[in-house]
Amino acid sequence: MDTFLFTSESVNEGHPDKLCDQISDAVLDACLDQDPESKVACETCTKTNLVMVFGEITTKADVDYEKIVRDTCRSIGFVSNDVGLDADNCNVLVYLEQQSPDIAQGVHGHLTKQPEEIGAGDQGHMFGYATDETPELMPLSHVLATQLGARLTEVRKNGTCTWLRPDGKTQVTVEYYNDNGAMVPVRVHTVLISTQHDETVTNDEIAADLKEHVIKPGRKIIIDTYGGWGAHGGGAFSGKDPTKVDRSGAYIARQAAKSIVASGLARRCLVQISYAIGVPDPLSVFVDTYGTGKIPDKEILKIVKENFDFRPGMMSINLDLKRGGNGRFLKTAAYGHFGREDPDFTWEVVKPLKWEKPQE
Template sequence: MPLLFHESPKYLLTSESVTEGHPDKLCDQISDAVLDAVLKDDPMGRVACETATTNGLVVVMGEITTTAYVDVPGIVRETLRNAGYTNAEYGIDAKSCGVSVSIQEQSPDISAGVSTALETRGGQGGLSDEELDKIGAGDQGMMVGFACDETPELMPLTVSLSQQLVRQLALVRKEGALPYLRPDGKSQVTVEYRYGKAHRVDTVVISAQHSPDVSNDQITKDITEQVIKKIV
């Protein structure tokens, strides 16, 4: 049995993307906007900002050390408004929702690690300052993936298609082509590969938040014609 992707006669690969109104993406946008606001006025600012949201409430928390003033509630409301959350019936309304902010300065331990790398502070390794990166890290992360020449975006076809689908889903909502759509949504695309090459699109799944007075048959028809067939 072949173990390598490019040796497999049949391999199904699936990717998922979410719209700007999906809670995960919404929280990311708020945290990113806070970071952008800090760095705009304080390039040396340090931001470890997390956001959580539920019906009618956004909570922004974390550790921020900066000389800049940042209007966090204003950033939250602007991000919600740009994503399309302008009606309480959608689950949250940019104008009337609650915004809770719990932010403190960066902890001394993390600050020390970011300011000067442990190797430099401890004199480990016998390397000079010029040979060491003096700036440490306050956190770490693991990323899995690789670039490929399968699409112009240099991403796998499943990723490219799923992202295009959610962009199209947002577009038909904003342009009013499907006025019953609401901001939250996601797409999932499965592509069949043969010996490492994309062979066909196997499955497309679209989930879309919508007003309750539209039938599932109408949604299926509209999404198929206005979203899926425009991309796939």
């Protein structure tokens, strides 16, 4: 049996890039919570003792952006200069403008267009992916790296590993077998863990704690999605309202790919969609089952088009993407946007597909 090695990595919620994503999505949550029609394109950058929020936001919401920044940093664990950032004393800069009037007119007609008429917020192409190698219908290498990172955060916050700091990275290499296009995990080959830690703790103490408590059964766009499997259109997700198809398009493409695999139509599936700015209907829809389809890919493509509405305004409604608040999108900004059992992750709900099964 010929096998191969494939590696996926992840980062903890205290990684600077993930800190930025979480702040951007906390801002999005706050805007959508008060005004579901908010148009948000929020970016965040950070350096020692500094966080800056900038971009374009048009909203009726009354948002205290500085408070959101400080609260998010504090909840992650950035509470002193010793860990790289002090939520209560760091410098916070806010540079936000309103959405370009030309873009607003082309995309949503300054909120005058009906949902089915709303155009894409930009051109671009997005991908969704699913595989039957795990119950989540996600790649095993990605699931393990992501869950290991989440576990590091859990044992840091519950006091099990008091020496851990917020930042950290994980990496998992899995040995796979290609079963006629489907991916079959054989074994875990290598696990890497890289963390910030209290300098007074010895390496031996850290190794013992990790063995006992952790190693158990926008910017990071690959970490956010499928760990290097499938494909990626290049657009980040966090800080973007659903008219930004970088996010909403990737969400509906994941639901389509997952539904195909869950229905038994294929063991592995990639879905691509593409858009032109201001145009509601996608320019193209593509399906590839890597040779694992029970029926030809062109027939599966027809099923996808019949069952999923890829127009931005309709995706917002069907996936309930205008609802913010209570950390709805903040939760997506660390440990992956896909493969998670949470009712707020509406794009993970499998849609039943009707198709004629071939005769045995």
